Amino acid sequence: MWGPRARGPGRGLLLALVLGGLLRTGGVEVEPGGAHGESEGFQVVTFEWAHVQDPYVIALWILVASLAKIGFHLSHKVTSVVPESALLIVLGLVLGGIVWAADHIASFTLTPTVFFFYLLPPIVLDAGYFMPNRLFFGNLGTILLYAVVGTVWNAATTGLSLYGVFLSGLMGDLQIGLLDFLLFGSLIAAVDPVAVLAVFEEVHVNEVLFIIVFGESLLNDAVTVVLYNVFESFVSLGGDNVTGVDCVKGIVSFFVVSLGGTLVGVIFAFLLSLVTRFTKHVRIIEPGFVFVISYLSYLTSEMLSLSAILAITFCGICCQKYVKANISEQSATTVRYTMKMLASGAETIIFMFLGISAVNPFIWTWNTAFVLLTLVFISVYRAIGVVLQTWLLNRYRMVQLEPIDQVVLSYGGLRGAVAFALVVLLDGEKVKEKNLFVSTTIIVVFFTVIFQGLTIKPLVQWLKVKRSEHREPRLNEKLHGRAFDHILSAIEDISGQIGHNYLRDKWSHFDRKFLSRVLMRRSAQKSRDRILNVFHELNLKDAISYVAEGERRGSLAFIRSPSTDNMVNVDFTPRSSTVEASVSYLLRENVSAVCLDMQSLEQRRRSIRDAEDMVTHHTLQQYLYKPRQEYKHLYSRHELTPTEDEKQDREIFHRTMRKRLESFKSAKLGLNQNKKAAKMYKRERAQKRRNSSIPNGKLPTEIPVQNFAIKEKDLELSDTEEPPNYDEMSGGIEFLAGVTKDTASDSPAGIDNPVFSPDEALDRSLLARVPPWLSPGETVVPSQRARTQIPLSPGAFRRLTPLRLSSKSVDSFLQADGPEERPPAAPESTHM
């Protein structure tokens, strides 16, 4: 996963920079490789620690952090109570203690450079790229208010209150002025995206609440950056030299920084979308573009001293739709996993190093009043700010924020590594009490992450905050969501309002008409619809459950041939039970055994030149030899397995769905006989469907327009879905016979799949009836011969229908939905 391509070309650079940044170990001697100074003659083995030291240490730290993560999750009890971030901080403290005990130098600390350049961007990019856009923009007003006004409020009140207390003399004698307090207030005010994400991901509050806290933590970056920069420059100017003009400049710079950062992000998102549109032939580096271009947006806005977090957030938010549509399925998976891995790795390292950084007696300056009051003020003012703003917001919001939500909002204001990195960045020359600020920040971060992180879960449970429900995506929900959008925008149109729905409607229209045309591949434009996606997903799930069920029953082991796995990108793991695993394993073993059998069988019979045997062989070859062919590509660095036809997948799904519907309807009809109208309707439909769908069902050679190259997978999938008690469907069988004959007379031109050859279709039924891999090779032979004696009459096929039907055509089901009564027991195929 840490492949150089996924990380982009910046990796070497990254390591080189991390060397200088992360580690403050003196004397990095990088010797040129191969040359070994003043060696006496050639040494077989040399010990070159200094040569590899830095990358080695970094790799070790990463390893330690990752291992620690494994360790935490060994005990489910611990991780369900204590958030991982808190555990990591504690671990960091322990490790820091060990390191300190060893050499009494704080050799490893979290430096701002490393944090801002390497650890933060992946986390923010991940947040932006997987941002639920609709939710985000739906609550944008609320988020912005909290992010801008809330942060300014927090900074101002905290800073001023601390200054007030300082004037009262409670803190003792400090070399500190009003501006220093405000500077401290501005860096401690911002809610931290990393901490919020880490804690809230485990809490599962409802999505509106989550997006508000999280969105705030992302968008308040601009405010923090501006406030920080303004006050820092004021501090270095000296309090007396600050003029009104400077203040105005500060306000102007807020707009420049935030809007500029956003603009940079949007521009790079546009670029990225455009680039991925043309990566068809370089699929393998596709994921790299996503990372490199987003990272460039971050660096660019950093270079222009704009808000880098905003830039990369909006880059992710804006490009996600187009990029996800443009890149291939595999690339999308790669991007997803790489991004998640980088983000969660960065998060782990951040929290661990926060802990480690705290173990350094030289930075600790204790001032009880200052530390405690800071804690009190940030909590209290956060709560007050939230209540005030929510009161304002609730006048305008359709969905009101209840008092309980406000409690969570206030309590969820976690501070984190951003504050720490900012405070470390302070110039000790100008800010005299830097160490006090640093220690206080560490205490605040630890308090919010550990204490609040620990208690927020029980709090949420105790308050009965509406939790997020993780349900399966349901087609109807998506559809109704869509219907709602249309209804509401229509009502707004009619009533002449320009509201949220109106804007969304217009935007999506604009997007469809212009943006998507420019930024999306033509093929992607078509297939990219959310409803279609949900549909696709549901079908995929069905298919998986069929396969899993089949495997459990031990009759469909062949479906797990690697070719199928690659085709659908199916992940079997979630369903695997121990039983299933062992059974499928056994069966697969059997398959290979049978493979040898069949080969020898084939050898023996070659003299006879039995065509059917050839076909049988081909069938098996399909399952057994294909993997080798496909692995061939893996030798190439630039090519992966050829992209498969998505249309094909879809076609299968259409058929699956239709079939299920039909089988369901037939069952339904049996129950509701008196619903005459409905029945008539359905019959009509079935009739219509039958007519319309026969062509694109199964006979690709007949209708070249619908050029679905049907591979064996189709057949297999259909097979698995077949509930066995459809034997009596005479209509279907007759139809089937017709189809078979048709197919037999057709030449399989354009189909490179031996499975789909006319004769073989017949074989398959026999093979399926007595699966060859379940019986010794010899028993297959009689059935092969017997095949010729089977008359091609519908009656004879009757026996074979269970598997035969589906392997040949779904359309038989359409016929099945005729007037004659179905057995009511016909199960919905999901339950098979």
Add this chain to the structure above:
Amino acid sequence: MGTAHAASEEVRELQGKTDFSSDQIEHLHWRFKQLSGDQPIIRKENFNNVPDLELNPIRSKIFRAFFDNRNLRKGPSGLADEINFEDFLTIMSYFRPIDTTMGEEQVELSRKEKLRFLFHMYNSDSDGRITLGEYQNVVEELLSGNPHIEKESARSIADGATMEVASVCMGQMEPDQDFLKIWQGINIETKMNVRFLNMETMALCH
């Protein structure tokens, strides 16, 4: 009616009936006249003049809802030929945000109202039942607006959706029970809202 609405008494009367504020009624009345071309009534054709609606795939269903006697609370079935301003307001009031301070019963009531409106929209033959066929029709119509979904896909999606519904209810949907079930995942009182002009002032008044 038309011009008579300027009279504040009438406005107040409408206010009592529909719970709109007088500002909103003024605005809606202005819009009503715009749509009707200064006539006291609106006919179906008038809606065709709204340019933004052209792209709406289910516009015919929405138009129909405006003339549906059940929505107008005028009768158990059938379509009105024309609606006056009061009817217009009645329809619009289905989309008012629910005021959560009103108390449990009120909320439940307006929730039911909203659901009924949707139900009537789906139930095109006014028989009080949504058959699977009717449902499928709506879904297909809904998808027909998207040029990127082919007919075949649209149909199979409709099939899939019908299947899903069918697993919840038996053959047909009746209001209040089955229909509720399929809308379960959608928080109707928070979604079926349109922010009418001057909503802010109104929320304050309550």
